[in-house]
Amino acid sequence: MTPLERVVREEWGRLVAILLAQFRRLDLVEDALAEAVASAQASWTDATTPDNPVGWIVTAARRRVLDRLRAEAMAARKEPLLAVEAAGRPKEGVMVDDGTAVDDDLLRLVLMCAHPALPPEGASALSLRLVMGIPTSDIARLFLVPEATVAARITRAKKKVVAAGIPFAIPGNDAIGERLDVVAHTAYLSFTAGYAPGSGPDLLRAELAGEALRLARVTRSLHPSVTLDLLVVLMALQHSRRDARVGTDGSLVLLADQDRDRWHHDEIADALALLRSIENGPGPSSTLGRSYHLQALVAVEHATAARPEDTRWDHIATLYAGLETLTPSPAVRVARAVAVAEAEGPRRGLALLDGVTLSGHRLPAVRGELQARAGDLDRARESLAEAVALCENEIERRHLESRRDALGT
Template sequence: MPDRADAADAVDRAWRTHWSPVLGLLIGQFGRPDLAEDALADAFVAAARRWPADGVPSSPGAWLLTAARRRVLDRLRAEAVHRRKEPLMVVDERTRALAAETTDPGAHVGDDRLRLVFACCHPALAPEARIALTLRFVAGLPTAEIARLLLVQEPTMAARLTRAKKRLAASGIPFATPPPERLDDRLDVVATVLYLVFTAAYHPTDEPDPLRTALGDEAIRLVRVLDGLLPGRPVVRALLALLLLQHSRRDARLDDTGALVLLPDQDRRRWHADEIAEGLAVLRSVRPSTGQAEEYRLQALVAAEHTTAPAADATRWTVVADLYGRLEDLTGSPVVRLARAVAVAEAEGPEAGLALLDGLDAALPTHHRVPSVRAELLARAGRPAEAAVSFRAALALVHNPVERRHLEGRLAATELTGGAAGPPGAARCPRGRPDGQP
């Protein structure tokens, strides 16, 4: 009798390993992302039911693909019969033809996962819908996590995903990789998606591995493939530099218990010097620009300031604050304002940082990072009672268990010590973008 725990682990591994590539194959074959996702979810349910009894197949990905393909064909057949427009025999012939189809109009994009990213980023969909669909289909992220990444409520994101799927199903939009001459039309959205996939890797989870560094590896791999496919694009080069510099610190971000280690407390000997060197070299190849390319370049310059400082107290905070000011001018983003407040507090003192937080509660009403940053700055300004109130406000908004434990520890320390100042940078930048990683 197969071990049920081993089978359950195999299903979990298969989800992480095979969800995206199998979904990409299904969408590429049938052009129906709504059916493909539902069928693959059904296949995983079947795997959870059958593998403990029958044993884990030698090729879990192939098993899932076969099971999901059968479910898509059953749905297509049922739809056609329901319309009563064709005889059953004709329907069966057409579904069999779909199953055997091997044409590959997206062969000019050699990577299956990147091909799916380009397909999801169809310009007929609203940009936010393209991003949400890609994060769902390519990274396999749940709706709640996509909502947190995009700073919206979960019901809003669920509705957005549903509308996008219905539009694709009803409009006849070709869900396929664009031809080579049209790849640049989707480049900015593709870059945004890869940026967010990387960000998702550093949202701590309550899983055995709180940080999904493999997802960060995959995001960087896809950016490298994209850079080879469309060489010399500033937005891609700047993004590659940013991700390399951020990813270089992955081994120092958590302690042995899985608790967050803030940037000033990280063991810099554990940072990957080769990746820092490569990131800096790529960054030097990117000239000042406009739009999204410049946004990534400025973020990469911030990351470079941190990764080249020999120690936390050697960080050039005035330079970091200036870079965030330029980034805020470019984007108008309240999340960037939050990061700038942290840098200004380091350069000029906590009261200067607190002044920049004015208005951010209304701009980011569900973002726990606003009250948590305020709490840290209040504690450093010698206002422990106000700091404790802000820590409690942050705890009321935080959903992630790893970050919740961190905030609970900071609240307890504030109440115990009466607001002893934290280390430089302890307020932390917001987690809504890669420049806000711990």
């Protein structure tokens, strides 16, 4: 990965936050950052890459914003110096606190995007794209909707922010709680995008998943709640397996084949301790919180199984049945089918997939694996070929190709 790619991938949200706090113009900030990145791409070489790539991008983008402000001032027949001095004026509309309530750039920006004037799905999509830098195509997979739908949501959210003059400001402490469900859902989706990227060359984007977990923890420290506690438990248990999920050659290592000594058992212990403290108190009252609770309990079953054969798949199947009742979705049904197949046999799992439709490669991949286990090799090859054609993650696609080829012709 080049230094520029690393900046765009890992620092995008912070770049937006820095410039937005100064200029308060989302439209100008996004355009300026895009132009600065394009300029860096055209001019940086191994010999000319700056020692501080982030600083270079910020400086270049800041100059472009100031140029636009000067041009706007001239067009409005105003004194250009007034625009240039915008950076030095009090930042009304940027913060309503003194900076101590939210001392975290990414959380501040996510809270800004979670303004109640924006619909929750638009706020989350905007945060995932603007703050976390997740591609629109991957956001569409997370929401289980077409890419064009997500692109339209993001566009509408941006226009709402600009046209309605929604302040990119931190609300008072009492109002922060009203935005936390959106922040929690954004962290959850961001973690999912890092844990299982829908496209690209990486099986795992550990830095994105880790940043999402950190965002959830910071939010929890700002405004403790059972929902956020459960989200942290869920994400921490999943993230604890990160080092074992990728082979030394970069290949996918399935859960049953992972070296469990490579799991971060200290992180698992911390998550289990937090879960015990939660279960000694009142449970979650919201659907979102109950959903996180059920998913966390599934993660506990995996994290506490010393060997693959010790996994209590019947318990996991029951938990997924409860989750499907609470929040029905094709993705939950597929996960439940896998658990039922492990507990009761592949044909019972396949029966649960009858009539299910789900975009992407996961459904035909699961169906193909279960068909292979059931001895229906012809259909398994067809399903796996479909999964290969739909899979946009390079490492997962190679795994599916290997599995398909192992079935012969």
